[in-house]
Amino acid sequence: MAALERVVAVLLLALVAIAPAGQAAELLDDKPRIAVVSAFQPEWLALRADLAEGREHTINGRTFVTGTLAGKDVVLFLSGVSMVNAAMTTQSALDRFSVTSVVFSGIAGGVDPALNIGDVVVADQWGQYLEAVFARETADGFAIPPFMEEGEFDGFGMIVPRPVGVARDGASGEEARFWFPSDPGLLEIARKVAGELDLAACAAENKCLSEKPKIVVGGNGVSGQAFVDNAAFREYVHATFAAKVLDMESAAVAHVAYANGVPFVAVRSLSDLAGGGEGANEMATFMALASTNSANVVKALLEKMP
Incomplete structure (x- = not known):
């Protein structure tokens, strides 16, 4: 009996030890805040310079700064470049802070011929255009596997875009979705x-x-895991998705915001033309200018937000 009691005691201690892992993470700050997200350093610096009452918090090596910006309570952080980094850091913010909405500030590549470097785009919706099948090449062209339904969009050679599965609270099951919406109220303020x-x-x-x-x-934006500097692919993206702009983070953040039921909008300033310029890519030349323009639009947006 004593041996059995010892076994039971050990099991109970083990259950107590692992229980916190299944619980929600503790909030680092419970004040309702707008999450203001940037992809990398120039965008972050343009916003952080105007942040008041800043207080730093660290989650998994990332710095999150609470404070006030344009008169609003915010949590400011870098997403990191890439879809995975953007999704991970945004979910961390939603888990550890009381986030009322998400505003993304950053640079991007322009794919709409009507737009120029320096222009700022606030898109109606964002799609993950590199969620795709790499199709088999046949005598009749590229073909997706026969067990897959034909998608909504034509491919670029072997790259055939597909929707992504999304689960969210209150839904009966996973839904297939390509476009993730920006919040109508935030678009009206923009x-x-x-x-x-x-x-x-x-x-x-x-x-x-x-x-x-x-x-x-207005219009569409798309995001994916590639830095694009290719004229032919730029033309494909504009024609296929009616996209104005492409980047490497916005659709991932929009996906996370949608899954969590949090209002979202992205402000993207064109630092280059994604391969559409006559000479070499001009991102290095106009990155700081584009970052400043994006940050200024975000601050003006914050001022008018309720």
Whole structure:
């Protein structure tokens, strides 16, 4: 009997030890805040410079800073470049802070010929265009496996886009989805900002844009795991998805926000044309300018948010 009691005691101690792993993570800060997310350093610096009452928190090596920006309570953090980093850090923020909405600020590549470097796009919806099947090459062209249904979009050679499965609270099961929406209320505020805000046109060393930059609200954006600097692929993305802009994070953040039922919007400023320019890619030249324009739109958006 004594041996049995010892076994039971050991099992109970083991259960107690592992129980916290199944519980929700403790909030690091319980004040309702807007999550303001940037992909990498230039965008982060443009926003953090104006953050007041900053207090740092660390989750898995990432820094999250609470404070006030444009008069609103925010938690500011870097997503890190890439879809996986963006999804991971956004979910961490939703788990550890009381997030009321998510606003992404960053640079991007322009794929709409009507747009120029420096323009800012606030898209209606975001798709993960590199969620795809790499199709088999046959005598009749590229073919997806016969057990798969034909998708909504034509492929680029062997790359055939597919929707992604999404699970969310209250849903009866996983849904297949390509587009993830921006919040209508936040889009309406962005339209007001677009009619009032002037954007910078010159970078350092007198590198000025040939066209005065503008803010465009509406249309589609796409995100994927590749940095795109290819004219043919740029044309495909614009024609296939009616996309204005592409990047490497926004659709991942939109996916996480959708799954958690949190309002989302992304503000993306064009640092380059994703291979559509006449010379070499100009991201290095206009990255700081694009980051500043994106940050200024985000701050104006925050000012008008309830």
